[in-house]
Amino acid sequence: MRVFQVENAWSDDNLRIGERPDPVAGPGEVRLRMLASALNYRDLLVPRRGYGSRMQALPLIMLSDGVGRIDQVGSGVDAFHIGDRVCPLFFSTWPGGEPSSEHMARSLGCESDGTMAEYMVVPAATVAHVPAHLDDTEAATLPTAAVTAWRALVTEGRVKAGDTVLVQGTGGVSLFALQFARLLGARVICTSSSDEKLERVREMGADVTINYRSTPEWGRIARDAAGNGGVDHVIEVGGQGTLAQSLRAVRPGGTLSLIGVLGGGAMDAPLGLVVTRHVRLQGITVGNREDFLAMSRAIAHSGMRPVVDRSFPFEELREAMQYLASGRHFGKICIRH
Ligand SMILES: NC(=O)c1ccc[n+]([C@@H]2O[C@H](COP(=O)([O-])OP(=O)(O)OC[C@H]3O[C@@H](n4cnc5c(N)ncnc54)[C@H](OP(=O)(O)O)[C@@H]3O)[C@@H](O)[C@H]2O)c1
The missing domain is CATH 3.90.180.10 (Medium-chain alcohol dehydrogenases, catalytic domain)
Structure with missing residues (x-):
């Protein structure tokens, strides 16, 4: 073969x-x-x-x-x-x-x-x-990016209707996270380096969009847009390059799913904010068969593509x-x- x-x-x-x-x-x-x-x-x-x-x-x-x-x-x-x-x-x-x-x-x-x-x-x-x-x-x-987004938001994150989820960029994991967050009834804030891509995520139902190139200090804007003290859940794919902004965006008691380190793998963030905001920093590496089966049922039921x-x-x-x-x-x- x-x-x-x-x-x-x-x-x-x-x-x-x-x-x-x-x-x-x-x-x-x-x-x-x-x-x-x-x-x-x-x-x-x-x-x-x-x-x-x-x-x-x-x-x-x-x-x-x-x-x-x-x-x-x-x-x-x-x-x-x-x-x-x-x-x-x-x-x-x-x-x-x-x-x-x-x-x-x-x-x-x-x-x-x-x-x-x-x-x-x-x-x-x-x-x-x-x-x-x-x-x-x-x-x-489905097996990698989709299961990763599912495990972050559902299995570990327990996102619920009315929560606000922030997704970074418009790659595989982040667009699945946008789609799953909407299935769960959450509001979605999406960042991207491209205004054209932000237009496309608005068509997919993103509620708030921010260009992280033209607005490098996007954390506070996302927090204000979320209301209720900030974003409930961040899908973190940037790592070193984005963590500091994510910590400004997240609400006290919120969750940061650390999935990727596209912007560097070292810790370069105001760690005091993790402490004072009771932030839950949750590492994710894809997921298991049960995650796949639960996600598949949701996709089949909703008709999501x-x-x-x-x-x-x-x-x-x-x-x-x-x-x-x-x-x-x-x-x-x-x-x-
Ligand atoms: N932990 C896990 O289980 C797991 C599973 C899958 C993937 N990952 C990791 O997650 C990351 C994303 O994977 P993917 O497959 O979704 O990648 P991808 O499809 O290549 O998407 C990456 C997107 O992220 C945005 N981006 C690129 N550099 C960035 C930066 N420095 N800061 C913020 N956003 C940036 C860009 O979006 P715009 O063009 O819109 O700006 C880019 O298109 C990778 O690091 C990957 O290794 C981890």
């Missing part, structure tokens, strides 16, 4: 199409004929060995997100059938419950081979059905990664197999 993998050394230059033997489903496993994949920011770091020694030895098949149709079912598998459309889950080791080192030991496209293959064989316990109304590229976006900016053919993974790195995208970038 054809795969897109980092071949014999860690570098962007060694990202190539290669051949592997077709895998066969063993007991307890299913084989997926892959239909589509999706990119995440982390995939830009993978070919440079950005996640260190815990990564699988080379060659490594790229990408954590994808959807496939089951074409082989191993013995002992009852919950899935040939023809089912499923996503392989980000963590193959986290069925539910609290995070732990064991639960977060293996993720696709990093500690184990990812979705850029014609076929994937995985334990049946590590896949989940996808909402029927989604097309293949939309369904492929992920925002796919653009999709590329399988052969153009490198071009898709360059487009992601350019930051011109709005929402998700996908691959058609």
